[in-house]
Every structure is written in C-alpha cells, then in structure tokens.
Amino acid sequence: MKKEEPSLVADAFHNDPAVREAKRILMERLGEHQMQLDGVRQADPERAKRYQEMIAELSAARSGNLYFPYIGSGIGNGALVELGDGSVKYDFISGIGVHHFGHSNPKLVAAGIEAGLSDTVMQGNLQQNAESVEFSRLLLEAAPNTGGGFDHCFLTSTGVMAGENALKIAFQKNAPANRVLAFEHCFAGRTITFSQITDKPAYRQGVPLTVPVDYVPFDPDSALKVLNDHIARYPGQHAGMIFELVQGEGGFNVGSEKLFRPLMERCREAGISVLVDEVQTFARTPALFATEFFGLGDLVDMIWIGKASQVCATLFRKDHAPQPGLLSQTFTAGSGALAAGCVILRELRDGKFFGPDGLIQKYHDRVTDKLRSIESEDPDLVSGPFGIGVMIAFTPFGGDPAKVSAFVKKLFDRGVIAFVAGSHPMRVRFLLPVGGLTVQQLEDAWEIIEDTLREENR
Ligand SMILES: Cc1ncc(COP(=O)(O)O)c(C=O)c1O
Known part of the structure; x- marks a missing residue:
C-alpha cells in the first residue's frame, strides 16, 4: 500500500474548514456584487473632481498623460469594468491583451485569494x-x-x-x-x-x-x-x-x-x-x-x-x-x-477556444461580418477587417490618424474601450477578452461602436 505523505501545515491551513468557508463567502459576495455591472454606465458627476485629481496625480508621477482617463475601481464582470469615476465600460482591448479572461473572473479571483x-x-x-x-x-x-x-x-x-x-x-x-x-x-x-x-x-x-x-x-x-x-x-x-x-x-x-x-x-x-x-x-x-x-x-x-x-x-x-x-x-x-x-x-x-469551431473563430466571424456589412454599405466609413482570431482591426475614416484617435476617445466616453494600431493608415483594434465575454455583451457593445462610428462621420 502506498504510504500517505504527511500533510503540510500549508495544506492544513488552506483546507481549514473556517478558511474554506471564508473563501466561499468571498466568492459568493463577489458574484452578487459583480452582477450589478450589467451594462454601460456613465460616470457619476459627484466623483468627477476626485477622479480628475487622481488622473492628474498619476500623470504627473509618471511624467506623461495616460492615453485614456482609466483608473479601475477594482471590480468588473467579464468584458465589463467599473472605473473609479463610477462609469462602467466594455473593455475590448483588455489592457492590450492581458485580461484575456475578462475582469473579476471568478476562477482568477479565487486563485488570487489562495x-x-x-x-x-x-x-x-x-x-x-x-x-x-x-x-x-x-x-x-x-x-x-x-x-x-x-x-x-x-x-x-x-x-x-x-x-x-x-x-x-x-x-x-x-x-x-x-x-x-x-x-x-x-x-x-x-x-x-x-x-x-x-x-x-x-x-x-x-x-x-x-x-x-x-x-x-x-x-x-x-x-x-x-x-x-x-x-x-x-x-x-x-x-x-x-x-x-x-x-x-x-x-x-x-x-x-x-x-x-x-x-x-x-x-x-x-x-x-x-x-x-x-x-x-x-x-x-x-x-x-x-x-x-x-x-x-x-x-x-x-x-x-x-x-x-x-x-x-x-x-x-x-x-x-x-x-x-x-x-x-x-x-x-x-x-x-x-x-x-x-x-x-x-x-x-x-476549454473550447481553438479550432474552426472554437470560441475564438466564432467571435472573429461575428465581428468581422459586422465590419464587412458596414463596409459594403459605406466603403468610406470603414475598410478591412484585418487581423486574426480575437485580434481584430479595421480602418475607419480612411485611416486619418487625427480622426481615428478622436473616434477611439469618443468610443471610450461612450463606454467601449478599443485602441489604435499602425500609424499611416491608423487602425482601430480590439483584443477581445474571449475567456470572459458573452455574445450578449458583444452585441450590446457593438451597438455603441456602430452608433459612434456613424456619429463621428457626420
Ligand atoms: C509582439 C510583442 N512583443 C513584445 C511585447 C512587449 O511585452 P511587454 O510590454 O510585456 O514587455 C509586446 C507588447 O505589446 C508585443 O506586442
């Protein structure tokens, strides 16, 4: 018979019933709170002054402005993230590809607690x-x-x-x-x-x-x-x-x-x-x-x-x-x-991320179909799409850097975070958080993206 290894103090601590219960409660409460983040929300005007001060303090400390006025509050729900000004936004750039599993992903938070x-x-x-x-x-x-x-x-x-x-x-x-x-x-x-x-x-x-x-x-x-x-x-x-x-x-x-x-x-x-x-x-x-x-x-x-x-x-x-x-x-x-x-x-x-029927290809097809349909209606508004998998880009407004940057900033204000890529032409890019994104979230965000595109084109 295989001799059992004696238990380590660390194992006993992590599996202590009281510690396990505390972790269970934390995860349960996280789930309850993050459920409140169910769509885009505009900033709370009462937080505006303090938030601006924080942005200014950080910009001064690092000797350069932040590209976006983004300081996270520390909670999110998949593709949605709450910022310190009380706004809630779709994060479609995921820290330039870092938060591939979304914000406050329960499995990652649980790993972080351990x-x-x-x-x-x-x-x-x-x-x-x-x-x-x-x-x-x-x-x-x-x-x-x-x-x-x-x-x-x-x-x-x-x-x-x-x-x-x-x-x-x-x-x-x-x-x-x-x-x-x-x-x-x-x-x-x-x-x-x-x-x-x-x-x-x-x-x-x-x-x-x-x-x-x-x-x-x-x-x-x-x-x-x-x-x-x-x-x-x-x-x-x-x-x-x-x-x-x-x-x-x-x-x-x-x-x-x-x-x-x-x-x-x-x-x-x-x-x-x-x-x-x-x-x-x-x-x-x-x-x-x-x-x-x-x-x-x-x-x-x-x-x-x-x-x-x-x-x-x-x-x-x-x-x-x-x-x-x-x-x-x-x-x-x-x-x-x-x-x-x-x-x-x-x-x-x-998971089911890879291959021709995987989630990555499915999200790719969904977004690129939408971009193609806008382009076929109005080729001056959008060209592309470019990229592969959940790296997706398109060129709006002929790639004019000033117009593309203005669009990305407007989109941020409206509740979707994307970013630019390349310079002449300048493109808009998404790094979709495929491990934390639902189809419903993608559809909601897309409405904002398309509205903003048309609005900026007027
Ligand atoms: C292809 C490639 N290589 C290297 C890097 C550098 O990675 P890091 O910023 O983590 O040092 C990046 C970052 O964007 C990248 O896109």
Whole structure:
C-alpha cells in the first residue's frame, strides 16, 4: 500500500474548514456584487473632481498623460469594468491583451485569494513555490505541436524580458555572431536593445545602438531576396531572426506560411536561430500558438509568450540551453500572477477556444461580418477587417490618424474601450477578452461602436 505523505501545515491551513468557508463567502459576495455591472454606465458627476485629481496625480508621477482617463475601481464582470469615476465600460482591448479572461473572473479571483494567503508576494530566483513548478509543466505540456515540443521554459515577468532572454540565448549559442534580423514595422518591446529592434523611429530616439539590426520586408514577394542579401553582406554574423507572425502594434498584419517558411528554412540553413515572438499572439489565434496555426512548428528554435498568460516565458530545446549564469532574476512573477497563469493554462487546455469551431473563430466571424456589412454599405466609413482570431482591426475614416484617435476617445466616453494600431493608415483594434465575454455583451457593445462610428462621420 502506498504510504500517505504527511500533510503540510500549508495544506492544513488552506483546507481549514473556517478558511474554506471564508473563501466561499468571498466568492459568493463577489458574484452578487459583480452582477450589478450589467451594462454601460456613465460616470457619476459627484466623483468627477476626485477622479480628475487622481488622473492628474498619476500623470504627473509618471511624467506623461495616460492615453485614456482609466483608473479601475477594482471590480468588473467579464468584458465589463467599473472605473473609479463610477462609469462602467466594455473593455475590448483588455489592457492590450492581458485580461484575456475578462475582469473579476471568478476562477482568477479565487486563485488570487489562495495566492494572497501564501507566504510571499513574489516568486523568483531563490524562492519558487509550487505554482512556478505547475506553470512550467503546464506550459511545456501545452506546446506539443510546435516542432515536437520544447524541453525547457524560463519564466519572467514581462514580454520584452522573455524576448531578451531568447536573444541572449541565441547570441551565446551562435557567438561571435552579433547581428539580428527582424521584420520591418515589427514591435518587440522597449528595452535598450529592443527599442532598436522594434521598427518605430520614435521609440529609438536618443537610445544608443547596442545591436545592429537588419530588416526584412513583411512581404512574401520580396522577403527572401532581402534576407539572402543580408546574409551575403554579413556572412555568419546573424545570431537570430525574430518573427512576429501577426504584427500587433504594426496594425494587425497577418503573415502566412508562404512568407515565413522560406525565411525560416533559409535561417536554419545559415545557422541563424529562428525566434518567434508570441507575446501578443499566444492564445489569440485559432490555435494556442500562432506557430502551430501557421504550421511552422518544425522550423522554430524558440518561442516567447506573455500578456494573456500573466507570467511570461521563453521556450527552448536542449540544443539552445544557456550556460549557467546567463539567465536569472530576483522576481519571476507575483504569486498571484503565477496562480492565475496556472488557471489560464488549464482553461486554455480544457476549454473550447481553438479550432474552426472554437470560441475564438466564432467571435472573429461575428465581428468581422459586422465590419464587412458596414463596409459594403459605406466603403468610406470603414475598410478591412484585418487581423486574426480575437485580434481584430479595421480602418475607419480612411485611416486619418487625427480622426481615428478622436473616434477611439469618443468610443471610450461612450463606454467601449478599443485602441489604435499602425500609424499611416491608423487602425482601430480590439483584443477581445474571449475567456470572459458573452455574445450578449458583444452585441450590446457593438451597438455603441456602430452608433459612434456613424456619429463621428457626420
Ligand atoms: C509582439 C510583442 N512583443 C513584445 C511585447 C512587449 O511585452 P511587454 O510590454 O510585456 O514587455 C509586446 C507588447 O505589446 C508585443 O506586442
């Protein structure tokens, strides 16, 4: 007979009947209160002054205005969020893709309560709890269709740091190669190195060049020729090529196997590591990894994820394992983020999100049908749609940046939070919180979006 492990003090505490009852009551009360958030609500005028002061205080503290006057109250109901001014809005940008399971998601709040009762707020280098083990296991198990799976994942707290870790591994493996390849108009984050790789002039203003970057057009007709030219010009000097398979910040430009496969094959042939940035695409296309969606798993050396997973991570195989000392950090993530990340990875594994009949494709079709129907009525009002899965964009008003920004701000006031992408043309984008969105909420929000579009066009 298997000998039972003696119970830990922690297990006894978390399962103490009084503690369990307290957690049950908290969740029950959350459900009762969040039910009051059942649609858009305008701001409470009595809160306006204090709210403006808070916005001004935060803007001054961070030395720059917030894009939206958004300070959350700390409660929501799926796609709906309450702000500190008493307004309730549909959040269709989800913190640029972070709140993929909506606001006050009961499973995530429950995980947060457990984590809040844990001994430490943060986990990291010298201090890992069981959530770090589980998150790593779930993530490695979730990637079987990406080139036969990965052997390792290194956790971290931001998307750009997961990218830095991938890049460091590629440099170490391919030393002394010191150049990087990336796509034109890519976004990869804003550390000193990634401010250079991210292809936006304003983000490099005044930042020293630490890594030389050679750009390849995001265009299947010309990309391979340009890549070959770079390789011929700098033979043996490229450590890796960064692939952003759907350009997020660039305007939701969706690539294709036709674009990526020849480039990846050429990189492999030339000993250049194939690095895929899935910070924005993870869990948002009709497959868990966009790499899998585009059928590129056999060609990829490393993938990094973030945003929807709450905890960021770099996945790699034994052949890219770093030498000791290359990667480390004080914090991996907060215990709450790790606990929530475990719930999210399990939900993504067990839910009906992916495939042609999955929720992601269903929401995509619903929104893009609506956009097409507006466009067929009035092609000057809207063009598109662009994007994939629950990354959906469209170009209103011919993409005029001033008009598009004004529209997005008006939409915020009217009760729907979206964001812009690209610059010329500027698009409107949604990152739909598919794990916390109902069809009814989508329909309600859409009425506001369409009304606001027509109103701004007058
Ligand atoms: C494709 C991509 N890579 C990297 C990042 C950077 O992630 P983070 O802001 O968490 O550092 C982002 C953020 O928007 C992204 O979209």
